[in-house]
Amino acid sequence: CLPYGEGITFWPITEALTSLGDVARPVIDRLRDGGFAAPEELFLAVRRLLESLSAERPVILHVDDLQWAEPMLLDLVDHIAELSRVGPILVLCTARLELLDLRPGWGGGKLNATATLLGPLTLADSEKLLDELSHELDPEMRSPVLTASDGNPLFLEELVALAREAGLVTVPSTIEALLAARLERLTGAERDVLQCAAVEGEVFHLGAVASLIDEHSANALDASVARLVRTELIRPDEATIDGDSAYRFRHLLIRDAAYDALSAETRAQLHERFAGWLEGQDDDVADEIPGWHLEQAVRYGQRLGGPARPDLARRAVGHLHTAGRRARDRGDVSAATSLLDRAAALAPLAEIPPGQISVDLAESLMQAGDVARADELLSVAELEDSADPIAALTRCEWMIRVRPHEAVQMIESKLPHILRSLARANDESGLARAHLVASMPHWVASQWTLAGQQARLAADHAEAAGDAGARSRALAFYVGCIVYGQADVAAIARELDAIDRDEPGPSLAARAELARGQLARLDGRFADARVLIKRALEGFQALGMRELEAACDSELGVNELSAEDPAEALVWLLRSDALLAELGQHALRSTAQALIAQTQASLNDPHAARTAIALSERMSAAEDVLNFAITHRTRASLALGDGNTEAAIRWGQSAVANASRIDSLEVRADAALDFARVLAAAGRDGDAAAEARRALELFTAKGHRSGIDKTQSLLAELGVKG
Structure with missing residues (x-):
């Protein structure tokens, strides 16, 4: 993997597959030209290639x-x-220990x-290694x-190599000092060759070096390379550019010393x-690489205080x-954010x-959860072209996250015109985006069936667009729509x-895994969930x-609530709330606060519960009846704890009424079960x-x-056969 240029996601795989020759050419070509529109397509192609071999x-x-x-x-x-x-x-795979910061679960191995x-x-x-490397080292230096x-x-x-070349009088204190001494x-x-090679990276091509070194060093290129191989500073490697020769620094630290x-x-x-040499190659080169080198050229030029180079920056x-x-487009949010951020800068x-x-x-930032920066960028785009339909759709998505009530009104007023415009242009990709936005007001109102229908239309248009x-x-x-909505567990x-x-691919697979966890919770398998x-x-x-x-944090909290462990539920819900607050995401945070209120009530902390209720209801859009169904259930529970049966019944009825407006079997069932408990506590067993x-x-x-089991237990307490 390259140590420079964030966003060069699949360069190592391209480099590895190149060694396979023609059999890997279709996959390599699609990797280089962006022919894989989604991770799942790319993953499957690479795996099937390896399996066929x-x-x-x-x-x-x-x-x-x-x-x-x-x-x-x-992934x-x-x-x-x-x-x-x-x-x-x-x-x-070989890596430094920092890898475990990215994948903690890999440290212990896996299946x-x-x-x-x-x-x-x-x-x-x-x-033993020292003996094998050299018998000529002065015994006093061992x-x-x-x-x-x-x-x-x-x-x-x-150290042994330096001793052979120059004799070893003193031992350098660091590996960096030792390598610098060798290069001197x-x-x-020879030094010119290494330094020009270091610009490309740990693996470099002879054609690139020839285009970079001065005329004097170019005349001695072959001899210099041969000597560098003999002194074991570099070694031959597999070229990723047709018709060229490649070499590799024997260690990345040698490359770093030459570059430094x-x-x-x-x-x-x-x-x-x-970068110019890369752009002139017949082989398609991943845009990330010349982009990074041009970016470095611009930044070093800035640092030196030289004249502006807009031509160079435009290429980058x-x-x-x-x-x-x-x-x-392939769902690589981290890489996309890094690359686009650098382009914008x-x-x-x-x-x-x-x-x-x-x-x-x-x-990309919205997918990463940074709604504040997304807002700033959209404002810039809107000033430049207020009629751009994609900018308008992106603004609608931003509004849903931050001001859901205004977003619903905005989508209802703007979307019909945008849909007509995109349909006239036969813009299938734009229509896919528009129908996904059309699903969002239904999501806010917890109308999961309607939201799911729009999401399905979006998927169909995306498929038509390839x-x-x-x-x-x-x-x-x-x-998400089918999990929360009317569909049963089997469907x-x-x-x-x-x-x-x-x-x-990884994003859709993770969403499916979350859904399977939600199904396990419904089935009462809380540990599996x-x-x-x-x-x-x-x-x-x-x-x-x-x-x-x-x-996911919030769903873990819901799972612990279902497992009747409110203390553990609170840990996960507070973690979810803190992250959503950091992201400025009000739509999801209002629901997290409603669940926190429910959990605090279960922990007999009425003050904390009422505080969370107030915050949830203040952040909720009027259309977001899901939150009111949850908070009114909690208000009923709190009123019952205060001994105010009349208020408890009133809030329980309100929770049931709000739930009846929601296209969710589970939410309506939860509201009915809680209201049944309130009525039982009031002595109204029938x-x-x-x-x-x-x-x-x-x-x-x-x-x-699990809901069936809890309801049957209540019916048994009431002396009624379920």
Whole structure:
């Protein structure tokens, strides 16, 4: 994996597959030109390629420096390791310990996988390595060398190499100082080759070096490369550009030492020239790479205080914007946000209007949960072109998150015109986006069937457009609609099975996993639900989808409430609320506060419950009757605790009335069951039994096993046969 240029998600896979030759060419070409519109399509293609090869002979996929990988590349590695069963495939990943910050669960290994921690060499092993490397080292230097190396084999190897070249009088204190000393021993031409090579990276192409070095060093290029190979500073490697030769620095630290020796002015010149060389290649080069090098050239030029170079900045913006949109379309939120953010930052230097970049970045930021920055960017785009339908749709999505009541009015007034305009233009991608926005007012009003219908239309238009990324987003929204709505557990499970058969990418797979966790909760399998929802949570965290991370926290809280562990539920709900507050997401936070109020009431903390009720109701749109159904149930419970039976009945009736406006069997059943408990506490057993029977009917229609059990227990207490 490349240590530079955030957003270069699949470059390591492209590099690895290139070594396979023509058999991998279709996959490589689609990777380079953005032909995979969604992660699931890409994951499946790579896995099937490896499986087809493994049917003939064992396959080893080696990914080095995995700690620099983007989250979606880690998901691809996971996908191959977990789902490949056709033939023998070894996925060998090497990384620094920082990888465990990104994937904590990988440290202990997993099914069909193991993890090994490499520590320093023991003193005995260091002595053995030193003996094998050289018998010529001065015996008096052995002890200082072994002490300074501290079990680092690279340090030992480089010390021995320096001793061979120049004799070793003193031992450098650090590996960086040691490498700098080795580079100082090179001829000027050899040093030029290494420094120009370092601009490309740990692996470099001879054609690139030839285009960067000066004429004097170019004349000695072949001889310099041969000597650098002999001195083991570089070694031959597999070229990723047809017709060229490639080499690799023997260690990344050698590359870093060569690059660090370059002045800022030289770096600016070399990055610009290398980007130009990349742009001139017949092979399609991922836009992320020339974009990054041009960006570096611009930034070093700024640092030096030189004249403005809008032409250079425009080239950088073009590459980064294209790469960012491709990353966004395939669902790679982290990479898309990074690439588009960098393009937007360079737009003023490029002297180009930032409008379209701002809209694209705003969309990516909303998926990441940063609604405040998205608002700023949309304001910029709206000033530039107030008639842009995509900007208008993106603004509607922003409004839903922050001011849902105003968003509903805005969507109802603007959407019909936008839909007609997009239909006239036969813009299937735009129509997919518009129908997804059309589903959102129904979502706010908890009309899940209508919301699901619009999400399905969005998926159909996305499929017609060949936009697998938009289809994946629409289907993820649709999954939420069927879980919360009128569909029963069996029907939902069938829909999830159909999604699994399509081998979804990480975002849709995580949403399906969350849904399976919700179904496990309905079935009373709370431990299974906990595992499934936490797995979904890890998936959303890896993708940088913070809103959905907060949604998983909230669902974990609901699961613990259902399991009658309100103390644990409160931990998860407060965590969800804190994240939503940080993101400025009022629509979801109002529901989180309603659930917090319900939990605080269960913990006999009426003051905290009333505080949360007030906050939830203040943030809720008038259409968001789900929140009022929950808070009014809690108000009934609190009134009952105060001994005010009349108020409890009044609030219970209100909760049932609000729930009746909601297209959710579970919400209506919960309201009826709680009202039955209030009526039973008031001594109205007949009315309580009637409400309980209604709850039982709704829970049964949903297939809500835990709800059925609780309702039957209440009916038994009332002396009524369920």
